[in-house]
Amino acid sequence: MTMHETDSPDADAPEPTADSDRTAEASAADSEGTALAREMTAEQGGETVELAALTKRYDSTVAVDSVSLDVAEGEFLVLLGPSGCGKTTTLRMVAGLESVTDGSVIIGGTDVSRTTPQNRDVAMVFQNYALYPHKTVRGNIRFPLRKTDLSDAERTRRIESTVELLDIDDLLDKEPAALSGGQRQRVAIARAIAREPSVLLMDEPLSNLDAKLRVRTRSELRDLQQRLGITTVYVTHDQEEAMSVADRIAIMNDGRIEQVGAPEEVYRDPNSTFIADFLGDPSMNIVSVAGENTAGATADGLVAGLAAASPDRAAQVGIRPEDLYLVDETGGFVEDAAPEAASSVYECPLTVLEPIGRAYELTLEAGAAQMVARARTVPDELRDSDSVRIAFDRDAVYAFDRNGGRLR
Amino acid sequence: MSLGERLIATGPNSYFESPVERREALLGILLILPAVVLIGAVILYPLAYNVYLSFTDVPLNPNQSPQWVGLSNYVDLLTSGQFWSAFSTTVLFTVGSTVLSTVIGLAVALLFDRQFRGRRLVRGLVLLPHVTPIIAVAFVWQFMLSPLWGSIPSLLADLGLYSSRVGLLQRSGTALPMVIVFSAWRNFPFAFLLFVARLQAIPESMYEAARIDGASAIAQFKDITLPELRGTIAIIVLLRGIWEFNAFAQIWLLTRQVTTLPILAYRTAFANFEQGLGAAIALLLFVIQILLVIGFITLFGEDSV
Numbered sequence: 001m002t003m004h005e006t007d008s009p010d011a012d013a014p015e016p017t018a019d020s021d022r023t024a025e026a027s028a029a030d031s032e033g034t035a036l037a038r039e040m041t042a043e044q045g046g047e048t049v050e051l052a053a054l055t056k057r058y059d060s061t062v063a064v065d066s067v068s069l070d071v072a073e074g075e076f077l078v079l080l081g082p083s084g085c086g087k088t089t090t091l092r093m094v095a096g097l098e099s100v101t102d103g104s105v106i107i108g109g110t111d112v113s114r115t116t117p118q119n120r121d122v123a124m125v126f127q128n129y130a131l132y133p134h135k136t137v138r139g140n141i142r143f144p145l146r147k148t149d150l151s152d153a154e155r156t157r158r159i160e161s162t163v164e165l166l167d168i169d170d171l172l173d174k175e176p177a178a179l180s181g182g183q184r185q186r187v188a189i190a191r192a193i194a195r196e197p198s199v200l201l202m203d204e205p206l207s208n209l210d211a212k213l214r215v216r217t218r219s220e221l222r223d224l225q226q227r228l229g230i231t232t233v234y235v236t237h238d239q240e241e242a243m244s245v246a247d248r249i250a251i252m253n254d255g256r257i258e259q260v261g262a263p264e265e266v267y268r269d270p271n272s273t274f275i276a277d278f279l280g281d282p283s284m285n286i287v288s289v290a291g292e293n294t295a296g297a298t299a300d301g302l303v304a305g306l307a308a309a310s311p312d313r314a315a316q317v318g319i320r321p322e323d324l325y326l327v328d329e330t331g332g333f334v335e336d337a338a339p340e341a342a343s344s345v346y347e348c349p350l351t352v353l354e355p356i357g358r359a360y361e362l363t364l365e366a367g368a369a370q371m372v373a374r375a376r377t378v379p380d381e382l383r384d385s386d387s388v389r390i391a392f393d394r395d396a397v398y399a400f401d402r403n404g405g406r407l408r
Numbered sequence: 409m410s411l412g413e414r415l416i417a418t419g420p421n422s423y424f425e426s427p428v429e430r431r432e433a434l435l436g437i438l439l440i441l442p443a444v445v446l447i448g449a450v451i452l453y454p455l456a457y458n459v460y461l462s463f464t465d466v467p468l469n470p471n472q473s474p475q476w477v478g479l480s481n482y483v484d485l486l487t488s489g490q491f492w493s494a495f496s497t498t499v500l501f502t503v504g505s506t507v508l509s510t511v512i513g514l515a516v517a518l519l520f521d522r523q524f525r526g527r528r529l530v531r532g533l534v535l536l537p538h539v540t541p542i543i544a545v546a547f548v549w550q551f552m553l554s555p556l557w558g559s560i561p562s563l564l565a566d567l568g569l570y571s572s573r574v575g576l577l578q579r580s581g582t583a584l585p586m587v588i589v590f591s592a593w594r595n596f597p598f599a600f601l602l603f604v605a606r607l608q609a610i611p612e613s614m615y616e617a618a619r620i621d622g623a624s625a626i627a628q629f630k631d632i633t634l635p636e637l638r639g640t641i642a643i644i645v646l647l648r649g650i651w652e653f654n655a656f657a658q659i660w661l662l663t664r665q666v667t668t669l670p671i672l673a674y675r676t677a678f679a680n681f682e683q684g685l686g687a688a689i690a691l692l693l694f695v696i697q698i699l700l701v702i703g704f705i706t707l708f709g710e711d712s713v
Contacts, residue, residue, distance in 0.1 A: 095616075095620060096619075096620070097616050097619065097620070116619075117616075117619045117620040117622075118619065118620060118621065118622030122620065123620060124616070124617065124620050126613040126616070126617060127613075128611060128613055130611060130613035130614045130616065130617040132614065132631065132632060132635075133635075133636070134635035134636070134638075135631075143618075143621055143623070143631070144620075144621035144622065146622075147621065147622035147623070191617075191621075195621075
């Protein structure tokens with residue numbers, strides 16, 4: 001076929017020697033399981049992943065549109081986006097499960113765009129775990145090891161150290177049907193990392209877990225990835241999950257990457273109204289300040305105030321719900337925290353007051369627009385259809401142009 | 409506590425706590441009564457009557473009542489070579505056509521487990537052997553197998569495999585294999601349907617995981633497809649086994665050279681008019697079958713069936 005086929009064994013060549021060193025070291029520390037696990041983590045590493053103008057077209061629709069992305073060795077990169085944005089297709093192209101229409105996937109410096117999945121040295125954790133239901137946990141973890149040129153003893157050692165690492169050693173002889181969702185998830189991860197692949201791919205691995213377990217597992221996942229130092233590409237539509245695990249987040253929309261950056265960076269410094277709207281719950285309030293619609297709305301102070309706090313050429317302005325502050329009659333802030341650059345105070349009719357446990361969400365009328373504010377405390381006597389006094393943080397106003405691009 | 413235990417513990421009068429419950433129960437009984445009566449009349453009564461007949465000698469004159477002969481019908485049968493030869497023919501036929509139709513059904517289902525143009529149309533066509541009236545297809549097969557103008561003997565002769573002047577269906581040595589082939593051809597769509605449905609339910613991601621793990625197509629079939637189909641195979645083999653064991657029409661319409669137990673029972677009762685003996689054969693058929701089913705389920709496990 002292509003020359004990549006012949007290239008890849010050369011690229012892999014140093015690995016077996018590293019493996020055999022490890023075996024020698026391992027037999028010395030054989031008695032101590034945790035030592036094994038620790039040692040395995042120290043040795044396992046990752047390769048870089050590079051996507052160059054990667055494109056996937058189905059007949060007339062373009063699922064992935066010229067995506068370029070560099071993932072560093074050992075980096076935890078999250079592909080985040082709404083359903084249908086092409087993130088899973090991108091991941092599947094990296095895995096080799098989906099053919100590449102155009103562009104290339106480069107793993108560890110080798111172009112693998114036309115290489116079969118098993119020759120890419122990647123492992124994948126599926127949304128539904130895809131465990132083999134008739135095999136025991138041991139059989140499941142052993143399955144990918146069968147195709148490696150490891151000795152039987154080495155395979156057994158790998159299985160042992162992996163289950164040790166994931167704390168599932170007591171499940172080895174059970175079948176997947178007998179396991180809980182969280183346990184299955186761990187087995188799926190164990191199966192993926194036992195082979196010590198250079199890249200770990202995860203397709204919404206936590207979405208089948210209940211909310212509490214999901215939160216716990218994602219921090220464990222992050223911890224595991226840090227210890228293994230394995231390059232990880234992770235797909236999710238859950239922004240909170242993405243924020244908590246990622247080194248960097250690539251936000252996708254409509255087959256394109258809209259922005260790549262550290263979690264804090266993409267949240268605090270969105271490139272476009274799409275990202276500003278997509279990240280954050282409740283999402284950012286974005287209102288138009290130019291055009292006929294708002295010309296008559298000058299009577300509304302809040303929108304006018306926001307417009308005044310942003311550059312003149314802004315067509316849309318945005319403010320996050322947590323950057324709107326309740327002000328009491330005396331002009332003091334209801335909460336202790338006050339913004340440094342507080343705006344003047346505006347009076348807005350309140351349409352809905354919604355307690356959401358640790359905070360309140362207030363839906364306000366600001367002229368023709370609706371805005372959501374989030375407050376940790378509200379005055380006791382506040383009811384729906386009252387009117388509230390609002391100030392905003394002038395430093396937290398985002399300005400966008402007509403097409404939704406960010407103005408800085 | 410099961411309903412039975414409660415009934416025994418409390419007695420029927422105090423079991424139903426309120427009049428409402430009692431009325432409910434009465435209504436329930438009333439509603440299932442027609443079905444119970446119908447099953448009793450068309451299944452249980454004939455079955456019981458058959459058991460009775462098998463211990464008698466039935467005279468041809470309908471005005472004379474059957475004569476009780478005890479176990480003599482059974483003794484006659486179990487010591488006759490005819491019965492045992494029919495029994496072994498039945499077993500050969502059942503095993504042969506069940507295995508063949510299951511294997512063909514699986515093979516065709518695997519071919520259909522992918523996208524191709526016109527898949528739905530072809531899938532409908534595959535079902536034709538099973539849905540065409542058996543009398544029609546049996547005559548077509550007889551025609552095809554005819555020693556004078558049949559295409560199959562002619563083809564076999566061209567290949568040098570067949571030279572006899574006696575037809576394939578007319579010689580007992582070749583009639584049984586032909587009947588097995590015909591039965592497998594007629595019934596593979598049944599296995600095909602069940603396999604196609606089950607294959608579609610196997611999550612694609614399992615195969616994808618196997619591909620990433622480097623499993624070849626054969627390994628994927630052995631490690632994923634086959635274990636996933638285990639229960640389906642068990643149910644197909646069980647049902648087909650029962651049906652083939654009782655098969656009458658697909659043999660009788662094709663040839664008179666293959667005598668299985670159902671055909672022996674029919675001949676004994678309605679050609680030789682030894683109805684007591686025929687009833688005994690039918691009953692033995694029933695008992696053998698129950699034993700086979702129990703054996704099968706113990707072997708395969710109740711869960712998979």
